[in-house]
Amino acid sequence: MFKKRFLAVIVFMLVLSVLTGCFGKESSKSNGSSGSNDEVEINVWLTPQWKGVLDASEEGADYDSFFKHAAEEFSAEYKEHKVKINVEVVAGDQRDELLNVNLNGGTPPDIFFESVFAMGDYAHRGALVPLNDIVDDEARSDIAQGYWDNVTFGDDVYFYPFSHNPGTLTYNADMFKAAGLDEYIGDEYEIKTWTLEDYEKILKGLKENLPTDKYSNAYPMGLFALNNQGDTWNLAYLRMFGNKFFDNDGNLIIDDAKGAQAANWLKKIYDDGLTNPGAESVSSNDVNAMFQNQQLAISFTNAILLNNAKADMESGKAPKFDMRLANIPSASGDPLTFTYVTGAAVFDTKDETRIKVSKDFVKFVSTDPELVKASKNGVPIRTSVVEEFEAEKPYFAAYSANDPYMFNFTGNVPGYSQLRQVLYPELQALYTGQKNGEEAMKSYQEKGNKIIEDSKANSVIYKN
């Protein structure tokens, strides 16, 4: 009897201690704190963007240099509170895992600097606070409306746009010359626009005429569908025959003749050997590496990847060749172009003081005349900065010329992250022959619209 009672007491105490440990949360659960001595501590997370404050050539340049420098200046200038800003760089492919774990644990960062397309879901989930109150008329006039549309969910601005990173195709002009395709090569700083017929001729020309002694094991174009990395290019290819992708209510409408035609076109160039083999199990990273090793003549790129590839060639890390840009072609002849807008978002930490300081810091970083110059590492979002660096960065004018053809690839729909997870399995089914273009697009639309519907039900923006 005594034994039973004693054991019961022990078990009760243990359970009590477990529950105390698990439920006895501190009043402020978050990483940072705004506390008694008026020092406000906020956490800034970012994924790797550019190294250095303004330039990668600075001594000790790293991915956190810019925000550390901005934090020092802000702390020195800020009058309302004493501020401590912690800057942390997180890997891009772990972003959602880290954020989900921290959001569920009640410890989100105060600020996250990242591409907007990857973060839009957090606005729909009610994890971010609107930034309308820190956007002034000066910023509105310096930044084109298209970029504001990108960062606006419902009626509110959730990201302060900083720079953008346009996605294009890139080609190896040396391989074009070797295959006798000189006529299709654009100028050094031009983003060449080919018609779809031209593009098909180029792919065939590369397959048939590329000298194998010089370029062994090389293919005309890079194609990938292992996972969701680089899927924006796949989304662009699916628009090649004029499909609009989303309707006005934010639902997928890819399951029509134009969508299926685009899918079948991809399958055809894959079957004809105009792309690398095994697209279903090749990642965008693999394709990028193959292009740098001159195993592909045409690949995908964006402004940052282009800079990195050119830097690798200069430093001798990768073989040197004449790398140029081209637009994704379409049946209509107009180029298909998109961009990743990057900017800072403020998380709803439930602490008014920290939210206020975070917003002030975001405004400081996004408007300070010296700091916004760092946006030249991608493509500046501000017209004033583009004009200042146009002579130094000849690609800026070419990217600006593409603006009229830009499409918003996310449609700012809720559940976009999850939507990405259902596209690549359908492309894999397409490339392995399990489904034809019509079936793959039908299945993608069904699964995708289910995700969008469920996410709309949970979206604070759609509820309001």
Next chain:
Amino acid sequence: MNFKKDSFKENITGYLFIAPQLLLFLIFLVYPIIEGIRLSLFRINYQDEVFIGLENYRRLFSDSVFIQSTINTVIFVVFIVALTVIFALFVASAVFDKNAKYVSFIRGAYYIPVMVSMVVMSMIWSFLLNPANGLIPYVARKMELFSVNFLGDPNWVLPVIIFVTFATNVGQAIILYIASMIGVQKELFEAAEVDGASRMQIIFKIIIPMVKPTTIYIIIMNIIAVLKIFVVIQLLTGGGPNNASTTLMYYLYNNAFKYNELGIASAVGVIMFLITLVLSIPQLRTMFKKN
């Protein structure tokens, strides 16, 4: 009554010794299990938790990817465990009574892959099998032998993962079998020799029955390990092509950390827990029988 009281007093030191372990067990194992079961009954988003009963389970069973993951997991368990046991028995029974140095060499050779991280092994296999720039497809293309995408062909991807996992895990089973076979009484082999038994008869009539407890242990441990197979999927195929190699653990990970569907992920966790529990019963029964 007195006897029980005395017995407890006698054992109190023992109870105190296991108390810290018991506490950790409750915090890190029992509590998460209870919390996992609770979460599986809720729809959870950033702002609130809504009780939805068994809706998560209903959604799971109507999701074709979950069904595919379950089938794939069962296929992995059956084939990997069967291959491991059969191959390990074959190797161990062939070498256990040979020269000690030779046995050590065999043990070492098969055990090295077990010591290497699964991440490293997966990356090496990826380097070998990648259809665009992997070594094996490259050599095959050069020699015009075959053109199969081992990681992208729905018919090949499961056998490839089974082989990679089997090759990495089998060393453990071989070590256990050799140790167990060395422990079998020598008299049995001598008697069999006197009776003129063949090597095959010795293996099937003496060795295999005598190492049965080891076999049960290897089967249960491998089943549990294979149920949780994840790294090789994440690094080699990403669950593809078209979910052909997705497993329950990979499905759980995607839901929990990528889609933030904690309720669904918890429901998958509960189902995996129940499967493991049912599969562990034979081992628990043999353990209790011994006692």
